[in-house]
Amino acid sequence: MSGRRQATSRKNSSRGAGANTKSTKTSGKLLQVHRRTAHSSLLRLLKTPASSLMTTFVIAVSLLLPALLFSLNSNLSLVLAEFQDSVQISLYLDDGLSKDEGLQVSNDLLSDTNVATAVYISRAQALAEFSASTGFADLIQELDTNPLPAAIVVTPSSNSPDAVDALVRRLQDLPAVNLVQLDSRWLQRLSAISSLLGLMGQVLSVIVVLGLFFVVGNTIRLAIENRKDEIRVIKLVGGTDTFIARPFLYTGLFFGLAGGILACILQGIVLIIFNSGLRELMRLYDSNFALSGLNPLDAALLILVGGAVGWLAALLASFRHIAAINP
Amino acid sequence: MITFDNVSKRYADGREALSGISFEIGKGEMVFVTGHSGAGKSTLLKLILAMEKPSTGQVLVNGVNVSRISKRKIAMHRRQIGAVFQDHQLLYDRSVFDNVALPLEICGYQPSEARRRVRAALDKVGLLNKERSYPEALSGGEQQRVGIARAVVNRPSIILADEPTGNLDPELSAEVMAVFEQFKNVGVSLLVASHDKSLIERLNYRTLVLDNGRLTQDAMPDTWT
Numbered sequence: 165m166s167g168r169r170q171a172t173s174r175k176n177s178s179r180g181a182g183a184n185t186k187s188t189k190t191s192g193k194l195l196q197v198h199r200r201t202a203h204s205s206l207l208r209l210l211k212t213p214a215s216s217l218m219t220t221f222v223i224a225v226s227l228l229l230p231a232l233l234f235s236l237n238s239n240l241s242l243v244l245a246e247f248q249d250s251v252q253i254s255l256y257l258d259d260g261l262s263k264d265e266g267l268q269v270s271n272d273l274l275s276d277t278n279v280a281t282a283v284y285i286s287r288a289q290a291l292a293e294f295s296a297s298t299g300f301a302d303l304i305q306e307l308d309t310n311p312l313p314a315a316i317v318v319t320p321s322s323n324s325p326d327a328v329d330a331l332v333r334r335l336q337d338l339p340a341v342n343l344v345q346l347d348s349r350w351l352q353r354l355s356a357i358s359s360l361l362g363l364m365g366q367v368l369s370v371i372v373v374l375g376l377f378f379v380v381g382n383t384i385r386l387a388i389e390n391r392k393d394e395i396r397v398i399k400l401v402g403g404t405d406t407f408i409a410r411p412f413l414y415t416g417l418f419f420g421l422a423g424g425i426l427a428c429i430l431q432g433i434v435l436i437i438f439n440s441g442l443r444e445l446m447r448l449y450d451s452n453f454a455l456s457g458l459n460p461l462d463a464a465l466l467i468l469v470g471g472a473v474g475w476l477a478a479l480l481a482s483f484r485h486i487a488a489i490n491p
Numbered sequence: 492m493i494t495f496d497n498v499s500k501r502y503a504d505g506r507e508a509l510s511g512i513s514f515e516i517g518k519g520e521m522v523f524v525t526g527h528s529g530a531g532k533s534t535l536l537k538l539i540l541a542m543e544k545p546s547t548g549q550v551l552v553n554g555v556n557v558s559r560i561s562k563r564k565i566a567m568h569r570r571q572i573g574a575v576f577q578d579h580q581l582l583y584d585r586s587v588f589d590n591v592a593l594p595l596e597i598c599g600y601q602p603s604e605a606r607r608r609v610r611a612a613l614d615k616v617g618l619l620n621k622e623r624s625y626p627e628a629l630s631g632g633e634q635q636r637v638g639i640a641r642a643v644v645n646r647p648s649i650i651l652a653d654e655p656t657g658n659l660d661p662e663l664s665a666e667v668m669a670v671f672e673q674f675k676n677v678g679v680s681l682l683v684a685s686h687d688k689s690l691i692e693r694l695n696y697r698t699l700v701l702d703n704g705r706l707t708q709d710a711m712p713d714t715w716t
Contacts, residue, residue, distance in 0.1 A: 197599055397580045400540070401641065402570035403597045404563075487562075491542050 198410070205414035216419075219383050223423025223470060226372045226379070228430050231458070231466055233365035235431065239455050240358045244351070251328060251351065253318040255335055256343040261314065269340045270316045278331045280321040287314045313342065325352045373473055376423075380416050380477035387412060388485045396491045405486050412482040413475055420474020424467030432457050492518050492649055492680040493539060498548035500534050500704075508534040509704045512548070518648075521671065521681040523691050526701035532684040533577070535701070536651045539682070540574055541565050552649065570598065573642030575652035579634045581626045587613070587637050588622040594645040612640040615670050617663075631658035639667060643674060650674060650681045656690060664690060 209216045257266055263286050270284040285293070290312040295301040318335070320328050328346065336344045388395065395408050439454045446453050458466065493516040500509040509531045516522050524532050537543040538550050541557050550557040553571065560568050573594075581590050591612055595605040613619045616636035626634050635658045642650055650671065656664035668690070671681055685691060691698055692712045700708035700715075708715055 193599060193601065196601075394582050394584070397582055398593065398597065399566070400542075400569065400574065400576075400580060401594045401597065402566050402568075402572075403593075404566040407566075407597055 201410045202414045205411045206418060208411070209415060209418060219379070219419055220422040220426055222379055223376060223419060223474070224426035224430055226375055227423055227427035227466060227470055228434070230365050230369040230372055231427055231431050232434060233361055233368060235435070235455070235458060235462075237358055237361040237365060240354070240361065242456075243453070244355055244358060251320060251323050251346075253320065253328075253332060253335065254345045255316040255318060255338075255341045256313045256345070257315065257340055258342050259313055261340055263314070265340070266314045266316070269338070273316065273318060276331075278321055278327060278334075279318055281317075281319040283317045285315045285317065287312055290315060325355060376420075376470075376473045377477040377480070380419055380474050381481035383419065384412050384416055384478045384481040385485050387415060388482060388489075392489055395486060395489050399489065400491045405483060408486050409479070409482040412486075413478045416474040416476075416478020416482075417471050418474070420470040420472065420477075421467055422470075423474070424470025427470065428458060428463045428466055492516055492520075492553060493682065494549075494551040495535075495538075496549040496551070498538065498545045498550055500531075500538065500543060501546045507704050509538075509545075509701075512704075512706050514699060514706065514709055516680050516682060518680055519675055519678040521675040521683070521696050523694075523696055523698040524682060524684045524701065525686055525688070525691055525698055528686070530701040531704045532701060533653060536574070536653055536682070536684060539649075539651060540572060541568055570594070570645065571648050573645065573647035573650045575635075575638045575642045575650070575655045577653040577657065579626070579638045581634060581637055581641075583626050585625075586622065587618060587624050587626065587629070590626065590637055591622075591640045591644050594641060598645065608644055609640075612644040615643065616640045617666065632660070632663060635659060636663070636667065639670070643670070648679060650679055652681070652683045652685075654685055655683060656685065656687055668694060 257269070261269075266286065267284050270282045273279050273282040287310050291304065291310050294312060295304045318331075320331050322328070332344055332346050335341060398408055435455050435457045442454060495512050495514050498509055498512045499507065501507045512531075512535070524535060526532055534543065538545055539552060539557065541560055544558045552568065555568070557568065582593070585593075588609055591609045592605050595608060600608070610619060610622070613622055616639050618633060618636055618640065621629065621633065621637075626637060629637065635655065639652070639655060642652070652671070655671075656667055659667060664687070671683065675681055695712055697710065698708065698712055698715075699706060
């Protein structure tokens, strides 16, 4: 009892001491406040590992779907780019054309800006190449005349399907040209599939982001509901909505970042599974092609997007629900 | 510091909790408010804390019309008031120390400075040895004193207390009142709602008596008519 009385008598002397500390608030202090809030938010999430993990998993799976589509598409684009370098147009010339005339047509083509290279192949050359590559040399020697036409092999300077099409149409109109062959229809189809995949990825991303807003928003709403009494007390002693919202914003941010990281990991696992299946297929094609995973930049972007969506969803949800709580 | 100008409060259910109340509490003044339960004591305190808005009339705190304060500034308004609630309003998942530290945490105090102030406040109410306990482990009287420590920790210019001695034995009541008087002596305005008639008469401060929402007395108990 006497201790208590002593304490009360000490109180007056302790009063003025901290009077000027209020004015020494700095931005460093705010940083400290944020660090402490972040730390306690994280601890709170770790206190309920099962439900935190569940939410993180839902976010990760949502992020995984568009991420997979994007990476499949970028793999396909890589394949396409490889093949598109080898787009060639074969022009078969009129048999009546002499070698010099043929060379002249070939040289004229080089002045076209849409043509990168044009190589003339004479009838004799064509026959020689044909017999060398097919092994029908004996059979060909039996022939009286050379059945093969002279040709010019043109490489277009642009590989875009539209530009190639336009070039093909123009080449068909040349009087010296008998037949134009473009063996890249399949390439165009693949390219169309690639852009479809890209579009699907974009649409799915928008849907997923909207879905994540609901998932994170609802998680935050429940967290606020659970801590309603606490929020009421904090409001009574002068806590602003910003102060109350801060830990919830960190919760949203952490969920988003963790979801992004888990999505990267899941993506890696899925690609490993895909690749083991793909290896069989590629062996049949004598290729060692494999799907490549996210590069570090894409992975960082995925995690960042997760974090940003989590934070923003928490921002929208928390201020709305916190403002509704009145002491 | 606190001015009520012809204030009435009618709740949505039609009950009139306060009607035509006018009074003024100056700087460094300690005033009791008493009356039977339901007389309007709690409503009076809620109006000052901006938890409720008056139906008619004005409530001024430090010259500011409380009912005109924007939602954003209500928090700042409450920071200058230390409030002790009848039902304590403590956070049960935080230690006594963290409960008392809450107003300082909200204002962004350095942990070291906050620790010093929290200890000083707990010392004042005789609970320094309980700082690590959780409110649930404390008696009603101890919880009440935690609430008082929290109300004074930020050195507010106004202290409102709703039945602060309700759960305390006479000796502790006297100590709490001594703490309040110390604050009064350094210029803090206090409004204490209590129905402890003997305490009010013994201390003999200016007392507002409410009866069914009307102010029937505004004087020292020894001059009551």
